Amino acid sequence: MVKTLTELKPEESGTVIEIRGGQGLVNRLNAMGVIPGKKITKVSSMFMRGPVTVQVNRTMLAVGFGMARKIIVEIDREAQ
Amino acid sequence: MKILLMGNPNVGKSVIFSRLTGVRVVSSNYPGTTVGFTSGFMKIDDEVAEVIDVPGAYTLEPTCEAEEIALRMLETGDVVIAVVDATNLERNLYLTLQLLERDVPVVIALNMWDDTKHRGVRIDVERLEGILGVPVIPTVALSGQGIKELVKSIPAAANSRISMNSRDERWAFVGKVVDQVQQITHRHHKWTERLEDASVKPRTGLIMAAAVLAASFYIVRFIGENLITYLFDPLFERLWLPVLMKLSNLAGGGGFLHDVVVGKLIAGEIHFVESFGLLSSGLYVPFAMVLPYIVSFYLILGILEDTGYLPRLAVLLDTAMHRLGLHGYAIIPTLLGLGCNVPAVLATRVLESKRERFIAATLVCIALPCVSAQAMIFGLVGKYGGGYVAIVYGTLFLVWIALGITLNHTLKGLSPELLIEIPPYRLPPWLTVLQKLFSRIRGFLIEAVPIILAAVLVINILFVMGIFDYIADFTAPVITGILGLPKEAVIAIIIGFLRKDAALGMLALSTLTVKQLVVGSVVLSMFFPCIATFVVLLRELGLKDLLRSVGIMIFLALIVGGALNIILPDFHIVR
Numbered sequence: 214m215v216k217t218l219t220e221l222k223p224e225e226s227g228t229v230i231e232i233r234g235g236q237g238l239v240n241r242l243n244a245m246g247v248i249p250g251k252k253i254t255k256v257s258s259m260f261m262r263g264p265v266t267v268q269v270n271r272t273m274l275a276v277g278f279g280m281a282r283k284i285i286v287e288i289d290r291e292a293q
Numbered sequence: 294m295k296i297l298l299m300g301n302p303n304v305g306k307s308v309i310f311s312r313l314t315g316v317r318v319v320s321s322n323y324p325g326t327t328v329g330f331t332s333g334f335m336k337i338d339d340e341v342a343e344v345i346d347v348p349g350a351y352t353l354e355p356t357c358e359a360e361e362i363a364l365r366m367l368e369t370g371d372v373v374i375a376v377v378d379a380t381n382l383e384r385n386l387y388l389t390l391q392l393l394e395r396d397v398p399v400v401i402a403l404n405m406w407d408d409t410k411h412r413g414v415r416i417d418v419e420r421l422e423g424i425l426g427v428p429v430i431p432t433v434a435l436s437g438q439g440i441k442e443l444v445k446s447i448p449a450a451a452n453s454r455i456s457m458n459s460r461d462e463r464w465a466f467v468g469k470v471v472d473q474v475q476q477i478t479h480r481h482h483k484w485t486e487r488l489e490d491a492s493v494k495p496r497t498g499l500i501m502a503a504a505v506l507a508a509s510f511y512i513v514r515f516i517g518e519n520l521i522t523y524l525f526d527p528l529f530e531r532l533w534l535p536v537l538m539k540l541s542n543l544a545g546g547g548g549f550l551h552d553v554v555v556g557k558l559i560a561g562e563i564h565f566v567e568s569f570g571l572l573s574s575g576l577y578v579p580f581a582m583v584l585p586y587i588v589s590f591y592l593i594l595g596i597l598e599d600t601g602y603l604p605r606l607a608v609l610l611d612t613a614m615h616r617l618g619l620h621g622y623a624i625i626p627t628l629l630g631l632g633c634n635v636p637a638v639l640a641t642r643v644l645e646s647k648r649e650r651f652i653a654a655t656l657v658c659i660a661l662p663c664v665s666a667q668a669m670i671f672g673l674v675g676k677y678g679g680g681y682v683a684i685v686y687g688t689l690f691l692v693w694i695a696l697g698i699t700l701n702h703t704l705k706g707l708s709p710e711l712l713i714e715i716p717p718y719r720l721p722p723w724l725t726v727l728q729k730l731f732s733r734i735r736g737f738l739i740e741a742v743p744i745i746l747a748a749v750l751v752i753n754i755l756f757v758m759g760i761f762d763y764i765a766d767f768t769a770p771v772i773t774g775i776l777g778l779p780k781e782a783v784i785a786i787i788i789g790f791l792r793k794d795a796a797l798g799m800l801a802l803s804t805l806t807v808k809q810l811v812v813g814s815v816v817l818s819m820f821f822p823c824i825a826t827f828v829v830l831l832r833e834l835g836l837k838d839l840l841r842s843v844g845i846m847i848f849l850a851l852i853v854g855g856a857l858n859i860i861l862p863d864f865h866i867v868r
Contacts, residue, residue, distance in 0.1 A: 245384070273717070
């Protein structure tokens, strides 16, 4: 199942399949380790469209709501 | 020889830097920018080498100003020490790989080595060395472990023969390396990791944030007050006062020179705040009123900075800060602004857009009293009761929110979004915390003391020449008519342009009611920032935006001061 990062529930994890953004955003996310093929786990999200916190590899990142909506994730099968 | 320390943010680069260089460290800005870096010296085999702590970067394909600077500084180095967080090898290796592709000898410091054990990470160092072709030294900067070996390995720094064609190829290579050298064993979550997660979850996070901020505030006050009561006040009262009294007697107890140097006698006594002489108020205000809070504020701020808590605060407050036209990371300039507006305005550089920087800088300058101003507010208003201090802070807080919301609605554009790394919690590295504290204290003493002394001197001279009376009469309709302050208070506002602490000290000169002290404190906090802030504001915003900011400042200070004058009751406490 494919979801955006904002639609993931806390503790749910999946694989990044696409970043639907401009080159600038892709660059910034890549440098911090968010690249297609990587496993990503949502830690939490703040209410009222606040930032989404995720774990990629061993890095914890906070991503603004709008950006998080552009990160497309395939949910892990075994977790379902 | 020039040695560059490079690596991702939050990998302990600065701690390694302090280990290598010791005390004589210089912080400066990269020419033409406000990206700061520190440099120092170390000895390798009797040769002195310059060591530079390059701003943290995730990539050499710059995505922000700090990374551009890092790239430019890389051109000037003879050797690079690539500092790598051993617990986060994969992401760190990406930058390392980019460094290895360059034509510069590299040594890798595999830092936070002690953390790998309890995080279940095992790294085959020899194999990593073999693959990358450069020395790899495990280090624990906090304890100093591995630093000697690191220094010894610098002459062995090597050019790696790795070359990559694209980002994808680089990531693929990183993945392969990690598979070969790293083993991760599953283990149960440690309590610090639970705490790490809890502090970014909405409910638990906000409770923790409230607790951390409240605790910080009380500790700052506790340390500050106790330093004053048990150290600085006794020093001035018991040791310095007798000396001054002798000097006063020698000078005949009065006259122009006496009043400038020692200060006016009040009922035959020297009063450290009100006498306003060079050797009385000129020393007492910076050393006994402000310095104690500089020490306590920057100690706590340094600890908050180095434990990794601030990014969590940024995440929690992001939604709220968006209402003010900012994003969560603006909490960093905001907290800095409670110390000194100068670094706060400089720190607005971490914000991406011009609009955000304007809002953040304007908010800092108008609504955030620096620690100098706060110390004086506590000193002057606090002695009549905490309630009055609360009125001052409450008013400034409301101004902060109202102004932010207004600017957000009137200025064109949207506030950009947050994207930050949240580092794991770490025990603060005491060595760096103390070094940072000392350099901040030294900065305050070097900058503030001469200006305060000059201000006291100029005030005394202008006072005698009668120029103040002329100005005071001229501005009386505004100062007395709108703000309800005695007309002489305009002098304090003018002095506020030099320094806030000297200005608030002026309020002690005239006989003010408590209500007037409250109004005066608010107006002085909001009015013109001190000259140092003014200069950086001009540099950061440009003349046009500076004038806009100043316009808002004057307008709001008068409106809010006038409103307080009308709303507040007379409190019926006369000094």
